[in-house]
Amino acid sequence: MIRSISISIGIISVLLIGTICNAQSVNDLNNLKIELPVRQESIYILKAKEFQSEYDLFFGVLFLFYKKYVSSQDASSCSFTPSCSEYALMAIKSQGIFEGLLNFWDRFSRCNGMSPENYPVDEEKRLLIDPVSDWHYHEK
Amino acid sequence: MFVCFFVNIKAQENTDLFNYSNSLRYADYLYNSGEFMLALPEYKRVLFLYPGNTQANIRLHDSYIRLGKYAEGKKASDQFSPHYFRNDTLELLRFKLLLLNGSYNIFEKEILNSSLTAKDKDYLLMSKYVFQKNWGQANEYSTKMNNYPELYQLKNIAAKSAQLNYKSPGLSLAMSAIMPGSGKVYSGYWKDGLFSFLFVGITAWQSYRGFSQKGTKSYYGWIMGAVSFSFYTGNIYGAAKAANKKNHELDHLILDEYEKAFISTYSGF
Numbered sequence: 001m002i003r004s005i006s007i008s009i010g011i012i013s014v015l016l017i018g019t020i021c022n023a024q025s026v027n028d029l030n031n032l033k034i035e036l037p038v039r040q041e042s043i044y045i046l047k048a049k050e051f052q053s054e055y056d057l058f059f060g061v062l063f064l065f066y067k068k069y070v071s072s073q074d075a076s077s078c079s080f081t082p083s084c085s086e087y088a089l090m091a092i093k094s095q096g097i098f099e100g101l102l103n104f105w106d107r108f109s110r111c112n113g114m115s116p117e118n119y120p121v122d123e124e125k126r127l128l129i130d131p132v133s134d135w136h137y138h139e140k
Numbered sequence: 141m142f143v144c145f146f147v148n149i150k151a152q153e154n155t156d157l158f159n160y161s162n163s164l165r166y167a168d169y170l171y172n173s174g175e176f177m178l179a180l181p182e183y184k185r186v187l188f189l190y191p192g193n194t195q196a197n198i199r200l201h202d203s204y205i206r207l208g209k210y211a212e213g214k215k216a217s218d219q220f221s222p223h224y225f226r227n228d229t230l231e232l233l234r235f236k237l238l239l240l241n242g243s244y245n246i247f248e249k250e251i252l253n254s255s256l257t258a259k260d261k262d263y264l265l266m267s268k269y270v271f272q273k274n275w276g277q278a279n280e281y282s283t284k285m286n287n288y289p290e291l292y293q294l295k296n297i298a299a300k301s302a303q304l305n306y307k308s309p310g311l312s313l314a315m316s317a318i319m320p321g322s323g324k325v326y327s328g329y330w331k332d333g334l335f336s337f338l339f340v341g342i343t344a345w346q347s348y349r350g351f352s353q354k355g356t357k358s359y360y361g362w363i364m365g366a367v368s369f370s371f372y373t374g375n376i377y378g379a380a381k382a383a384n385k386k387n388h389e390l391d392h393l394i395l396d397e398y399e400k401a402f403i404s405t406y407s408g409f
Contacts, residue, residue, distance in 0.1 A: 105374025106381065109339045115331045 044086040047093065055097050063089045079113035081127040090132045103132065160189040164196060176203040187220055194227045198409050201233035205403055210241035228256055232406055235264050239271055240399070263291055263405075266298055270398050273391055275301035294405060297398045304390050307383040316379035320372055323379025327386045336375040343368035 045067065048060040066085055078084050087107050092100030107130070119128035156162075167182030183200040186193055197220055204213025217234050231254060238247040247268060251261060266281035279302040285295035307327045316323030321337030324330070343364050350361025 099377075101370070102374050102377035103381075105370045106378030107374075109336050109371055109374060109378065110332050112331075112335050114335070115329065118329060118332075 042086075044082065044089055048089055056093065059089060059092050059097075079111055079116075079128055080107070080119075080130045081122050081125050082131060084108055084111050087130070087132055094132055158185065160186065163189065164193070167196065167199070171199050171203065176207050179203050180207075184216070191220060194230055195409070198227070198230050198233060201230065201237060202407060202409055205233065205236055205240065206407065210237060213237045214241045214243060228260070229406070229409070231256060232260055232264070236267075236402070236406070239264065239267055240403070242271070244268060244272065259288055263288075263294070266294070267398070267402055270298050270301065271395070273395070275304065291405065293401045294398065297394060297401060301394050304394070306390065307386045309380040309383040309387075312383035313376055313380040316376045320375045323376070324382045327379065327382035329382050329386075332378070332382065336371070336378065339371045340368055340375060343371060 045064065048063045048067075051057040051060050063085060071083075071085065076083065080087070082090065084104070084107060088100070088104040091103040091107075094100070095103060110130075113128075116128055119130055121127070122129050163182055163185045167179050167186055170176075170179035170182060180200065180203050183196050183203065186196045187200065190196075200220075201213065201217060204210070204216060214237050217237055235247060235251065235254075235256075238244075238250070247264075251264065254261065256264070262281055262284045266278055266285065269275075269278035269281060278298045282295045282298035285291045285298075288295075312323035312327050314323075315326055316336070319337070320340040321333035321335070324333035324336060347361050347365035347368050350358040350364055354361070
């Protein structure tokens with residue numbers, strides 16, 4: 001008898017406390033949500049989506065496919081920034097398909113991380129800086 | 141207390157902290173402490189209040205040069221231009237700013253009417269040729285500096301330009317066409333050359349293996365052949381690019397050294 005009374009009092013007190021205290025509302029939960037930064041699309045992804053010719057479209061789609069389904073599956077292994085795929089995209093867009101591809105193959109053969117003394121270093125990414133615009137074939 | 145408060149306010153009304161003499165005093169203090177960034181607006185105020193202050197104008201120019209703000213310096217120099225040509229130092233500093241900013245056309249026009257001494261004109265013209273990478277002319281002018289010990293450093297740097305060992309992009313390209321990677325070795329990038337050689341060699345060997353086993357029907361042979369050909373052509377292109385890069389680096393060795401020495405010459409007033 002005493003036991004059932006004490007259990008009843010306990011339940012009533014818990015309910016009373018529940019009514020006295022403000023329970024957590026949905027708004028409170030929403031306020032607690034951490035605002036995650038919106039992931040900015042890389043400038044190269046945006047560039048790949050811009051096209052003025054069939055070549056641009058073809059290489060843009062190839063680049064986006066590679067980025068989404070191939071390179072995203074493992075850690076980055078390129079020693080440069082921009083990466084070799086980004087370099088290829090920019091080289092083809094800025095120098096045309098022929099010279100752009102030649103430039104890419106040259107870059108691809110240099111992507112071995114054995115000559116860090118030849119490039120400045122991006123301190124944030126810890127990668128060697130080698131943009132397309134720096135060493136154009138025709139530059140004197 | 142109440143009366144004192146109003147008397148004090150009245151007294152402060154007559155004190156202008158930003159008047160000409162206070163501004164000049166503060167600007168000089170900042171300049172002498174090496175706070176060139178803070179000295180700039182103070183000297184601008186001084187020149188706004190009294191544009192004829194040559195010393196303030198000299199220090200304004202010098203501050204811009206020391207800060208490396210050449211474009212802004214040229215703009216400020218243009219702004220106070222009617223008051224320049226009464227002073228050789230000021231004129232010299234304007235020419236320094238024009239050269240550092242790459243305003244060679246304006247420099248050439250103005251130096252024709254300049255009242256500077258022959259020594260200063262030679263010094264400026266030698267510097268112009270160095271900045272324009274006209275090494276032949278720069279070297280010619282450097283011989284005129286023999287009588288001026290204070291300009292020996294600049295003279296020696298300009299003279300070094302004659303000994304630059306430029307790489308020929310054409311030769312580099314031809315070398316790589318004959319032997320993959322050799323053009324890059326010639327340009328001074330031996331590790332890149334070695335990797336080019338290995339990439340072309342290994343893929344060509346794989347292609348050869350594919351064809352020798354299954355003849356022309358070997359997919360492996362065709363694929364590796366295409367990869368090898370791509371590496372080969374990329375290596376030829378890259379060899380010419382490497383020579384251009386090396387030449388650019390050689391130029392900048394001289395240019396960077398000269399710019400540092402040029403900035404510190406005729407500086408600190």
